[in-house]
Structures are given as structure tokens and as C-alpha cells.
Amino acid sequence: MxxxxxxxxxxxxxxxxxxxxxxxxxxxxxxxxxxxxxxxxxxxxxxxxxxxxxxxxxxxxxxxxxxxxxxxxxxxxxxxxxxxxxxxxxxxxxxxxxxxxxxxxxxxxxxxxxxxxxxxxxxxxxxxxxxxxxxxxxxxxxxxxxxxxxxxxxxxxxxxxxxxxxxxxxxxxxxxxQEQIQAIECHDDLTFQLLKEVLSYQLLSAWPRRDAPAPSQAQDIPSRSLGRALDYIEANLSRALTLADIAAVAGISVRSLQNRFRRDLGRTPVQVILERRLAQVHQDLMSPAKASLSVAEIARSWGFVHMGDFGQRYRRQYGRTPTETRRTGRAL
CATH class of the missing domain: 2.60.120.10 (Jelly Rolls)
Structure with missing residues (x-):
């Protein structure tokens, strides 16, 4: 056409x-x-x-x-x-x-x-x-x-x-x-941007091929590559991270990056990023210097725009709600 x-x-x-x-x-x-x-x-x-x-x-x-x-x-x-x-x-x-x-x-x-x-x-x-x-x-x-x-x-x-x-x-x-799209008015959610990238990798990895490639031997990746990846994540938690950028800094492919995280850390790169961002939120909720900020403002500063999704993730990681953490911080 x-x-x-x-x-x-x-x-x-x-x-x-x-x-x-x-x-x-x-x-x-x-x-x-x-x-x-x-x-x-x-x-x-x-x-x-x-x-x-x-x-x-x-x-x-x-x-x-x-x-x-x-x-x-x-x-x-x-x-x-x-x-x-x-x-x-x-x-x-x-x-x-x-x-x-x-x-x-x-x-x-x-x-x-x-x-x-x-x-x-x-x-x-x-x-x-x-x-x-x-x-x-x-x-x-x-x-x-x-x-x-x-x-x-x-x-x-x-x-x-x-x-x-x-x-x-x-x-x-x-x-x-798709559900996140309908729940937020803007796309400055850092997790949303990362999920879009992950979708392309999932598609290419999961979808069957007409001529499936022969399985290759897993390559051993030096631990310094993982260290570089973790350092880059830590330094850029408040910015939009992509797996392609992290892999490039580490000097390896995205697939090797994913394999290394699963093998050595038992988690995917996305899980690690979310855990570290939640840790920053947790630290800010406990900090007297951030007492004037609302829970939503602190969450947004670390890329969490969808409050329902954020609250569920936070509770799974810390066993309590963000509001309960804020009360604990004020009581100290």
C-alpha cells in the first residue's frame, strides 16, 4: 500500500x-x-x-x-x-x-x-x-x-x-x-520509561524465531563489569535509566548484564533499580530535613508517579506503608 x-x-x-x-x-x-x-x-x-x-x-x-x-x-x-x-x-x-x-x-x-x-x-x-x-x-x-x-x-x-x-x-x-498509562496523566514516571525499554528486550527474547539460533556457551563476565553497572545505577537513581546505557557503561551486552545480575544477585537489573529507589524514598521519609515534603512529593522525586503501585512496592520491601514510616521518623 x-x-x-x-x-x-x-x-x-x-x-x-x-x-x-x-x-x-x-x-x-x-x-x-x-x-x-x-x-x-x-x-x-x-x-x-x-x-x-x-x-x-x-x-x-x-x-x-x-x-x-x-x-x-x-x-x-x-x-x-x-x-x-x-x-x-x-x-x-x-x-x-x-x-x-x-x-x-x-x-x-x-x-x-x-x-x-x-x-x-x-x-x-x-x-x-x-x-x-x-x-x-x-x-x-x-x-x-x-x-x-x-x-x-x-x-x-x-x-x-x-x-x-x-x-x-x-x-x-x-x-x-497499559494499566499505568491509564492511571497517570504524565509520563515522567521513571519506572514507566524503563518498562518500555524492557518490553523491547522481552519481545526479542521471548518471541519464537523461524530459524532458532543454536544455544551459545554462557560467557563469564568479570565482576568489575557488575561493579561498574551498580555504581552507574547508584549515581543515576534520580534520572531516567535504561538497560542499554547501564550495559554500555559496564562494557557488556544487555543480555549479559541481565544474566550477570540474575546469577550473582538473584535479581534483575530493574528489580535492583526499583529497590535502590525505594531505599532512597525510605531514607527521605525518615529524614527530619524532608519533613516538610509530602509522601507523594518524595516518591515523585525518585521517579514514582503511580502512587498505588509505589505504595504496594514500598510495603513489600519494608513491611509497612510510607505513612507509617513517616510517623516513625517523626517519633525518633
Whole structure:
């Protein structure tokens, strides 16, 4: 399909958060005209549409949840170098591609290159969580993950069983990020930014390949690499951290970084980052110098914007709520 390589804002635009509920043909037309998404929506038959969409989109990464009792049809508005993954939670979807049709059902997730797509049909009582990555982002993630910079992507299969632990973990991360999008008004949550990066690594690691690479011998990584990684994390806790940057400082690939943390610390890099940020919050809550700041202000200063998620994490780590910690600090 030919189209715009650089779409106008009326065709597509970045949106930190979007929500739409379509219940009439008039609303459907207005949404297509103003929605700013990469596809046009239509319905399968002459009945009133019932389509709900909520998510976020940018040139690098988009994530949304779709629910529809009426079903729908979408067609791309323009060519784009994007890869879309979709986990169907109910119903059935068909991708009509130049290279052949692909079916999406609750037992099998789908991965489709946007430039290969002609049309998508979703049937009644449909719901799904979907994510779109730019090819450039996934190529860079593949290079960071493997330490190879050949500018290529692995040949991923168009469908994948969701029964494997790795695929289920990918789905749960996708859903969690989607829930956070709906719970916050801004994306200055440092954890949210890190989760988006992790999603690209999870996708490349979990999704099956047409020609699976032979397993390689695990390389022993000098302990100084782990030390450099931990030092960098500690020095940048209040800033947006990425695993690619941490791995680069440590002089290893992202995959090696993850393996080293799991092997030597029993935790992932993300878990370590969150634990250290929570420790800083804990220290500030106990500090008389921070007594004038609210719990929310202290949490935000360390990158926690979603207060419900922050409170649960804090209680798991310290066995009490942030407010209880604040009271203890004042009593000392």
C-alpha cells in the first residue's frame, strides 16, 4: 500500500494518552478524521459500532487496549516501518497481509509488520492488548541485547503460543504498562520509561524465531563489569535509566548484564533499580530535613508517579506503608 512516509498530524500524531468510545457511525467518522491513529476504522456490517480504545502512541512505541462487541475493520493510512504485537484476550482477529493471512486468538499472539498489512478484521466480543514498536527501536534493542551491531532483526514468527513462561511474562508486562498509562496523566514516571525499554528486550527474547539460533556457551563476565553497572545505577537513581546505557557503561551486552545480575544477585537489573529507589524514598521519609515534603512529593522525586503501585512496592520491601514510616521518623 502506498502512502505518506511522514504523515501529517491530522493523519497521525503522538499522543501521551488517548481514550475513545465509539457508539455511532457519526462518532466513527469523527474519530477517523481526528483520531490521529495510523489506521482507519470501519465496521463489519450495517449495525451500530461499539468500539473502545485506550492507550498511548509515539514514533518509537505505542500501546493500547481495544474492546468491541460489534467487531471492526481497520486499514493502514500510510506506509510505516512498524512491528505490531497483539495478545487477543477474547474473540478472533484476522490480518490480511501481502505475504498471507494470519489469525490471532487467545491462545496465540500475533506479530505483523505494518508495511506488509492490507487489512485487519476483528470479530464480535473482541478484546486485545497491543503494542507497536518502530523497526529502528527494535533493531537498536537487538544490538544492545546481543552486543552485535549488524543492523538486522531476527526472523520472528507471525504467531506465538502464549503458553510459554516467557510469552506470558511479555503479556503481563504489556498489560501492566497499559494499566499505568491509564492511571497517570504524565509520563515522567521513571519506572514507566524503563518498562518500555524492557518490553523491547522481552519481545526479542521471548518471541519464537523461524530459524532458532543454536544455544551459545554462557560467557563469564568479570565482576568489575557488575561493579561498574551498580555504581552507574547508584549515581543515576534520580534520572531516567535504561538497560542499554547501564550495559554500555559496564562494557557488556544487555543480555549479559541481565544474566550477570540474575546469577550473582538473584535479581534483575530493574528489580535492583526499583529497590535502590525505594531505599532512597525510605531514607527521605525518615529524614527530619524532608519533613516538610509530602509522601507523594518524595516518591515523585525518585521517579514514582503511580502512587498505588509505589505504595504496594514500598510495603513489600519494608513491611509497612510510607505513612507509617513517616510517623516513625517523626517519633525518633
Amino acid at each position: 502506498t502512502g505518506h512516509t511522514r504523515p501529517e498530524p491530522v493523519t497521525w500524531r503522538s499522543q501521551g494518552r488517548f481514550v475513545a468510545s465509539i457508539a455511532s457511525m457519526r462518532q466513527l467518522q469523527l474519530f477517523n478524521d481526528r483520531g490521529g491513529l495510523a489506521v482507519n476504522f470501519d465496521i463489519l456490517r450495517s449495525t451500530a459500532p461499539d468500539i473502545a480504545i485506550a492507550g498511548t502512541q509515539s514514533k518509537a512505541f505505542s500501546l493500547w487496549e481495544t474492546r468491541s462487541s460489534s467487531g471492526f475493520v481497520t486499514e493502514p493510512k500510510y506506509n510505516a516501518q512498524l512491528i505490531t504485537i497483539r495478545f487477543v484476550t477474547s474473540g478472533h482477529i484476522i490480518y490480511r497481509r501481502r505475504s498471507g493471512d494470519v489469525d490471532g486468538v487467545p491462545t496465540h499472539a500475533t506479530l505483523v509488520n505494518f508495511s506488509d498489512l492490507r487489512e485487519v478484521q476483528a470479530y464480535g466480543a473482541f478484546s486485545a492488548v497491543s503494542g507497536t514498536f518502530s523497526v529502528d527501536v527494535l533493531t537498536a534493542a537487538h544490538a544492545a541485547l546481543t552486543g552485535r551491531s549488524d543492523g538486522t532483526l531476527p526472523d520472528l514468527t507471525p504467531t506465538a503460543s502464549v503458553a510459554t513462561p516467557a510469552m506470558m511474562a511479555l503479556f503481563l508486562t504489556l498489560r501492566r504498562v
